[in-house]
Amino acid sequence: MSTAPAFKRLPRAVREQQMLDAAVKVFSRRGFHAASMDEIAEDAGISKPMVYAYLGTKEEVFVACLHREGTRMMQAIAGAAAPDLPADERLWRGLRAFFGFVGAYRDGWAVLYRQARGEQPFAGELATMRARLVEVVAGMLDHALRAEGREVAGTDLEVVAYALVGATESLADWLADHPEADPEKTATRMMNVAWLGAGQLLQGVTWRPATD
Amino acid sequence: MSTAPAFKRLPRAVREQQMLDAAVKVFSRRGFHAASMDEIAEDAGISKPMVYAYLGTKEEVFVACLHREGTRMMQAIAGAAAPDLPADERLWRGLRAFFGFVGAYRDGWAVLYRQARGEQPFAGELATMRARLVEVVAGMLDHALRAEGREVAGTDLEVVAYALVGATESLADWLADHPEADPEKTATRMMNVAWLGAGQLLQGVTWRPATD
């Protein structure tokens, strides 16, 4: 019989990406635990055992999502912020790339930051990624300050970098919830806060002398 | 037989608090879904039906936790930042109170921000609370600027306030993971970043003119 096969057979590489797309979507909507493998399979237009065959258990599927979206984001940023540029230009381009990523892959962002953070097994992975970002930002600040002949304690640098990364993530959340907002403009605003605030502070200006 | 009752009978109000303590602890460790009512009950030193009798279903227990911790936090901040003080002093006291809260109730913080955020049914509640904070901060900035005869568009103010709140939350996370760190000092650092960065920016200084 030639019952036109409702859906085509596809090569593994393609199906895997479809599954990941579906998984990211479902995880971002429901959260890790509330998401069901059945829903992911259905959303990918496939049946559950295929997901197990290609991607493994639920945890493994989530890790695969985390990995793909994380890599995308890191590459977007790293590709934009070439290390031979002056620090402020690197920061600016990095921010633009970052907000561009969030604007383009909202679901990915939600999975990465809103979900992974709460679930114990994955929080570590996420923390590592963020730590890399903090390190890079701290490096930029340090570099910029050395160029002006100033020097600052490592811990202070790290904490300030942490605050900047936090502020950026927060604006990313805001952006994800405001589809009408412009990523470019958001990046500009963040750049202003970051560069002026951090710069001033690390140059020795303080609101109230830190009485350690 | 006088089999000394292994554990005492306690009045409802006391048991409820013990249950909430246990629930906050378990939720912060495991996350909402992975947490089990059995574990909460065991941790509180009573049996499961008591939890249902006093606090209701799992969702209701979580909401109760959210409510208690959220109220504690808001009261700590509001109590410290009296509205008749100058804006910078209010900001400073609010920050101190906030970091003090996080230092004292780490589990509460984790439940509030790391868990509630990811779970759809509760994210809204949390967003409302954060919105109130953003509003207050924006109000402070606005007030401070008007005092200097300057004026700024509402949206800009809100976005900057958002970034500041985000940076603060981020440092709170850092603090929660670094038990040795000093809340007071963290507050000082945040104050410096906030006041200098936001202040400068809103006074018209920019890194690169925003070319709307």
Added chain:
DNA sequence: GCGTAACCCTACGCACGAGTAGGTATGCTC
């Protein structure tokens, strides 16, 4: 054209955890 490997399915087993039924003991009131 025939074997074989890759793709894909329906239909289950089974554990885990939310929520409940139904009963016991302890203190408090009159």
Added chain:
DNA sequence: GAGCATACCTACTCGTGCGTAGGGTTACGC
């Protein structure tokens, strides 16, 4: 010290969803 409310328990039911067993079909090499 009888009656009653409140604190508390053990021991279940039952739905939900992860993970799998076992089998069918299409393409591709030779």
